[in-house]
Amino acid sequence: MTDIQFDDRVAIVTGAGSGLGRGYALELARRGAKVVVNDLGGSPSGVGASASAAQRVVQEITDAGGEAVASTDSVATRAGGAAIVQTALDTWGKVDVLISNAGFLRNNRFEDLTDEEIDPIVDVHLKGAFYVGQPAYRAMRAGGYGRILFTGSSSGAFGHAWQANYAASKAGMIGLSNAVAIEGSAYGIQSNVLLPNALSRLEEVMTPGYMEIPAFAEALQSTDFSFADGRMTPEFTVPLAVYLVSEACTATQGIYSSNSGRYSRVRLAEAEGWVSPAGTTPPAVEDIGANFEEISELRDFSLPAHNYDEFTIAAKVARARGIHS
Numbered sequence: 471m472t473d474i475q476f477d478d479r480v481a482i483v484t485g486a487g488s489g490l491g492r493g494y495a496l497e498l499a500r501r502g503a504k505v506v507v508n509d510l511g512g513s514p515s516g517v518g519a520s521a522s523a524a525q526r527v528v529q530e531i532t533d534a535g536g537e538a539v540a541s542t543d544s545v546a547t548r549a550g551g552a553a554i555v556q557t558a559l560d561t562w563g564k565v566d567v568l569i570s571n572a573g574f575l576r577n578n579r580f581e582d583l584t585d586e587e588i589d590p591i592v593d594v595h596l597k598g599a600f601y602v603g604q605p606a607y608r609a610m611r612a613g614g615y616g617r618i619l620f621t622g623s624s625s626g627a628f629g630h631a632w633q634a635n636y637a638a639s640k641a642g643m644i645g646l647s648n649a650v651a652i653e654g655s656a657y658g659i660q661s662n663v664l665l666p667n668a669l670s671r672l673e674e675v676m677t678p679g680y681m682e683i684p685a686f687a688e689a690l691q692s693t694d695f696s697f698a699d700g701r702m703t704p705e706f707t708v709p710l711a712v713y714l715v716s717e718a719c720t721a722t723q724g725i726y727s728s729n730s731g732r733y734s735r736v737r738l739a740e741a742e743g744w745v746s747p748a749g750t751t752p753p754a755v756e757d758i759g760a761n762f763e764e765i766s767e768l769r770d771f772s773l774p775a776h777n778y779d780e781f782t783i784a785a786k787v788a789r790a791r792g793i794h795s
């Protein structure tokens with residue numbers, strides 16, 4: 471593969487003052503991108519603000535001969551999102567790449583989550599992705615080219631105790647990116663979701679209260695972390711993120727995972743299921759109960775490309791079973 475470069479590309483990385491975002495910004499800049507380093511500079515639980523986080527990374531980039539500008543606006547408001555994108559437009563006149571990455575944690579039991587723990591998490595992760603994503607998309611559409619990477623989480627895709635607020639927001643990235651990818655296909659804009667894994671300052675707020683859930687504690691204790699040793703660094707996730715926002719990457723509407731140097735694609739897949747008898751009489755609840763094993767069986771998967779594709783697949787399954795002509 472030829473070198474992957476970002477010369478003449480303008481990239482925005484939100485939450486780029488530390489951890490994964492810093493890694494993305496440094497690598498993009500090293501490969502020639504002009505980078506808006508956005509970071510509000512708050513704590514790992516989203517308290518406070520400081521301009522130094524973004525400025526430090528800009529300094530690192532410029533010291534290495536790259537081009538970068540700091541943005542200390544919050545992704546969690548519409549005005550903040552607009553200001554972040556405007557920084558790119560004012561400085562370099564366009565936006566080619568967006569890595570929506572900013573975020574923090576406020577973990578608690580599902581039943582105890584307060585509005586102070588739900589709203590800011592939804593605001594920064596889910597709404598923040600809209601607030602930065604929409605103006606960035608408009609700029610990309612004007613330029614006829616764009617690469618968007620939304621940051622999901624295996625917490626959202628697969629589940630994690632004490633993170634209902636965060637998991638719901640992160641799972642939302644999948645629906646968001648699917649829609650953006652389909653719409654963006656008309657304008658040269660690709661959109662994917664990354665499920666990263668890296669030890670970062672977010673560990674500080676991963677209070678282990680969730681160990682009170684017996685099944686989860688057991689699962690955690692029996693987890694084999696041996697492969698992760700020394701590989702849970704942002705540097706192991708950076709290459710996948712940077713590839714996904716490169717011109718070389720033609721993938722869109724995908725979900726990709728980075729875990730300790732194992733890189734893979736994740737999909738919501740649909741099993742064949744049970745088909746109710748021919749005709750327009752709906753099944754009874756009891757029919758669902760009687761066939762629940764078949765409904766639940768995970769085999770013969772299909773991967774609907776979009777909402778309506780599911781209808782085509784259902785008709786195909788029904789036809790194969792002689793229930794539909």
Ligand code: NAI
Binds near residue numbers: 484571
């Ligand atoms: P981090 O705490 O090092 O970086 C997140 C950055 O976002 C911080 O520098 C913070 O100041 C900034 N930020 C927070 N609120 C902001 C706002 N309103 N506006 C602008 N910037 C804001 O954490 P890390 O681990 O690098 O996380 C990056 C992303 O990856 C987050 O979205 C996180 O949820 C996600 N993630 C991380 C995983 C991991 O294993 N580290 C696993 C799955 C997802």
